[in-house]
Amino acid sequence: MESFATRKIKAQIINGFIDNEQGGNPAAVVFDADNISDEDKLKIAGKLGLSETAFLSSSTIADYKLDFFTPLRRIAHCGHATIAAFSYLRQKGILLNDESSKETVDGIRKIILKGNNAFMEQVAPKYTSVKDDMNTILESLGLQKTDLIDEAQPYVINTGNSFLIIGLKEKKVLEKLQYDIALVSKLSEKYGLIGFYIFCKETVIPGRDASSRMFGPFYGIPEESATGMAAGPLACYFYDKLNIKKEHFLIEQGHFMKEPSPSLITVDLSIKDNSITGLLAGGKGKLMRYMEIEY
Numbered sequence: 001m002e003s004f005a006t007r008k009i010k011a012q013i014i015n016g017f018i019d020n021e022q023g024g025n026p027a028a029v030v031f032d033a034d035n036i037s038d039e040d041k042l043k044i045a046g047k048l049g050l051s052e053t054a055f056l057s058s059s060t061i062a063d064y065k066l067d068f069f070t071p072l073r074r075i076a077h078c079g080h081a082t083i084a085a086f087s088y089l090r091q092k093g094i095l096l097n098d099e100s101s102k103e104t105v106d107g108i109r110k111i112i113l114k115g116n117n118a119f120m121e122q123v124a125p126k127y128t129s130v131k132d133d134m135n136t137i138l139e140s141l142g143l144q145k146t147d148l149i150d151e152a153q154p155y156v157i158n159t160g161n162s163f164l165i166i167g168l169k170e171k172k173v174l175e176k177l178q179y180d181i182a183l184v185s186k187l188s189e190k191y192g193l194i195g196f197y198i199f200c201k202e203t204v205i206p207g208r209d210a211s212s213r214m215f216g217p218f219y220g221i222p223e224e225s226a227t228g229m230a231a232g233p234l235a236c237y238f239y240d241k242l243n244i245k246k247e248h249f250l251i252e253q254g255h256f257m258k259e260p261s262p263s264l265i266t267v268d269l270s271i272k273d274n275s276i277t278g279l280l281a282g283g284k285g286k287l288m289r290y291m292e293i294e295y
Contacts, residue, residue: 006294006295007294007295008292008293008294008295009030009036009044009292009293009295010030010290010291010292011028011029011030011044011048011053011290011291011292011293012028012029012030012031012088012287012290013026013027013028013029013050013287013288013289013290013291014026014027014029014084014085014087014088014285014286014287014288015027015084015261015285015286015288016079016080016081016082016083016084016087016226016228016283016285017080017083017225017226017228017253017263017264017265017283017284017285018263018264018283018284018285018286019205019252019254019262019263019264020262020264021286022262023225023226023254023260023261023262023263024080024225024226024254024261024263024283024285024286025080025224025225025226025227025254025261025263026050026288027050027051027052027053027054027078027080027081027084027085028045028048028050028052028053028054028081028291029053029054029056029081029084029085029088030044030053030054030055030056031056032056032057033055033056033057033067034057034058036055036057038067038074040295041053041055041067041069041074042069042073042074043295044069044293044295045069045070045071046071046072047293047294047295048071048291048293049071050071051070051221051224052068052069052070052075052078052080052081053068053069053070053081054066054067054068054078054081054082054084054085055067055068055069056085059102059103061103061108062101062102062103062108063095063100063101063102063111064085064100064101064102064103065102065103065104066081066082066085066102066103066104067104067105068081068104070220072220074105076104076105076106077104077106077160077161077229079120079227079228079229079281080226080227080228082102082109082111082118082120082228083118083119083120083228083282083283083284083285084285085118085285086100086102086111086113086118086285087116087117087118087283087284087285087286088285088287090113090115090116090118091116091285095113097113098112098113098114099111099112099113100112100113109121112280112282114282116284117266117282117283117284118282118283118284118285119266119268119280119281119282120228120280120281120282121278121279121280122159122160122229122232122278122279122280122281123159123160123278124159124275124276124277124278125157125158125159125232125233125236125240125276126157126158126159127155127156127157127240128155128156128157128158128162128191129153129155129156130153130154130155130156130164130191131153133187133190134153134154136183136187137154137164137166137187139180139183140179140180140183140184140187140196141166141177141178141179141180141184141196141198142177142178142179142180143168143173143177147168147169147170147173148166148167148168148169149167149168149169149200149201149242150169151167151241151242151243152167152237152241152242153241154166154167155237155241156191156193157233157234157236157237158233159229159232159233159236159279160229160232161194161229161230162191162192162193162194163193163194163195163196163197163214163227163229163230163233163234164187164188164191164193164195164196164197165197165199165230165233165234165237166196166197166198166199167198167199167200167201167237167242168198168199168200169200170200170202171200171202171203171204171211173200174198174199174200174211174212174213174256175255175256177198177213177256179196179215179217181217184196184215184217184218185217185218188216188217188218188219189218193216193218194216194218194219194221194227194229194230195214195215195216195217195218195219195221195224195227195230196214196215196216197212197213197214197227197230197231197233197234198212198213198214198215199211199212199213199234199251203252204252204255204262205252207250208250208251208252208264209235209238209244209249209250209251210234210238210249210251210252211251211252211253211255211256212227212230212231212234212251212252212253213253213256213257214227214230214253223257223258224253225253225254225257225261225262225263226253226254226261226263226264226265226283227253227265228265228281228282228283229281231249231251231253231265231267231281232267232279232281234249234251234267235249235251235267235269235279235281236269236276236279239269239271239276240276245274247268247269247270247271248266248267248268248269249266249267249268249269250264250265250266250267251264251265251266251267252264252265253265263283264283265281265282265283266281266282266283267279267280267281268280268281
């Protein structure tokens with residue numbers, strides 16, 4: 001009986017949002033993916049085994065078409081994989097202009113290049129109150145009301161994806177934080193969240209605006225080392241709810257994970273008449289290694 005030949009694929013493992021050339025959030029990136037079917041992309045993502053794999057192919061309406069797959073399913077968008085891919089293309093001298101674009105199943109998004117850093121476009125924030133669920137939120141994180149900052153309540157904020165933004169007074173509370181998977185998942189489902197984004201203004205590295213953690217068990221993410229789509233909402237929270245009227249924010253993440261992977265996300269807000277009209281969130285990617293798999 002004739003057997004089908006296996007095919008090989010080579011992927012770059014690129015960490016997005018690295019901090020001082022270290023840490024970051026790893027993504028697998030497969031270039032020249034025009035002839036790979038969606039079925040095979042899913043199979044490849046499963047074999048590579050990272051949380052997300054980005055497949056880059058040609059586009060007639062943007063500079064590149066990006067398809068994102070977890071080992072289980074396609075997802076519409078992935079921030080750290082986007083930053084990883086475009087920062088890498090810049091460092092290789094392939095992207096020479098300071099503006100680029102990506103086509104995804106979620107539409108076209110602008111990409112801005114600043115040096116070797118890549119920034120992705122996000123939309124103006126939408127806020128949803130969670131006041132009625134505050135007791136459950138506190139219980140889900142093992143917190144007391146006195147642990148929360150006094151300046152503003154937690155909010156669900158969406159600049160493309162929804163996250164619950166929660167401010168804590170002390171870094172030591174953020175560092176020791178543990179959560180109830182069932183309760184966090186239940187609240188995430190109710191509010192359509194990717195996850196909880198919890199921060200404090202006391203940072204590990206001086207000069208940053210916040211230190212943060214992201215828990216997304218509803219999407220199978222116990223904790224993530226860098227979340228560009230959550231750092232954007234956090235910067236909006238600083239501007240709109242904490243009344244910190246500036247346009248440039250530095251958000252650190254990943255320091256307090258079981259296996260720390262320090263990351264740095266830069267957010268630049270676009271302001272008109274004291275209102276946020278959009279934002280760019282970005283950072284730098286670094287090639288860590290290659291993986292070759294058969295599928």
